[in-house]
Amino acid sequence: MSDTFSVGIIQTKVIDNNSKFSFKDNLDRFEDLVVKTSKSGAKVICLQEMFNSPYFCTVEDHAFFDCAEQFDGETVTRFKKVAKSLDIALVLPLFERRAPGVYHNSAVVLDADGSTLGVYRKMHIPDDPLYYEKFYFAPGDTEPGYQVFKTRYANIGVLICWDQWYPEAARITAMKGAEILFFPTAIGWHPKEKDEYGASQKDAWRTIQRSHAIANGIFVASPNRIGHELTQGTDGIEFFGSSFIADPFGRIIKEAGIEEEILVTECSRKLLETTRQHWPFFRDRRIDSYSPILNRWT
Secondary structure, eight states, rough: OSEEEEEEEEESSOOOOTTTOOHHHOOOOOOOOHHHHHHHTSEHHHHHHHHSOOOOGGGGOGGGGGBBBBBHHHHHHHHHHHHHHTTTTTEEEEEEEEEEEEEEEEEHHHHHHHHSEEEEEOOOOOEETTGGGGGGGOOOTTTTTSOEEOOSSSSEEOGGGGGGGGHHHHHHHTTTTTTTEEEEOEEEEOOOTTHHHHHHHHHHHHHHHHHHHHTTTTTEOOOOOOOEEETTSHHHHHHHHEEEETTTTOEEEEEOOSOOOEEEEEHHHHHHHHHHHHHHHHTTTTGGGGGGGGOOOO
């Protein structure tokens, strides 16, 4: 196995509020972006959370359940062909219809031959103003829960957006052998809060994920949306982008601004190994003292 593996993440706007959303046009655009990312050298590519639809969780509306697909539906079927033709592994987030009345915020992982390696279902589901995800999504219950997907190029872990605030999720995924954690994301500001809290909110978002990289000696990549998505009756959410890739020291390797951008970088397995040798957090864990973590509160 090579000492390095190349990863790419895509940051872009999903919906233009000045025109009607088109599912087909959106898939066409993302296919073009995946091709472009592949041509830039990426062999493992991750898209944004729920990339193939507007972020509709700003309201509770049963009509949006029509946006859901089975994980072997049109989106996945199309991108399986893309993955195979480009010889890439692909993390493909989507709104999954698992069964009548059972829906998940999921990510399907495709390998370079176009095969489906599995699906990760978001474990932590928020319920905040303009993030009413509990209305739409059941929490993930896929066995064995947090997973590692062994793609042709790297062993990858996938956690989705709200999962990124939980150190337990990152630690377990790293312990299962992930070399990189992908965090497909849809996070932004309430426009009325931006002036007062915007800078600190974005800083906290970056800091918690960099801390996962440091605590676990692992690469982290987080593709976020951009754009101000409006929903009728609300001020919408202004997605702040700032997608980034960090190394096992928590150093930012590549970072985007607030415009459409593709980030591609090489990840070194030697650096991963060296980091864990010098910061032996796994060696020094006191697993005999951690049982209280299984309680809601102690």
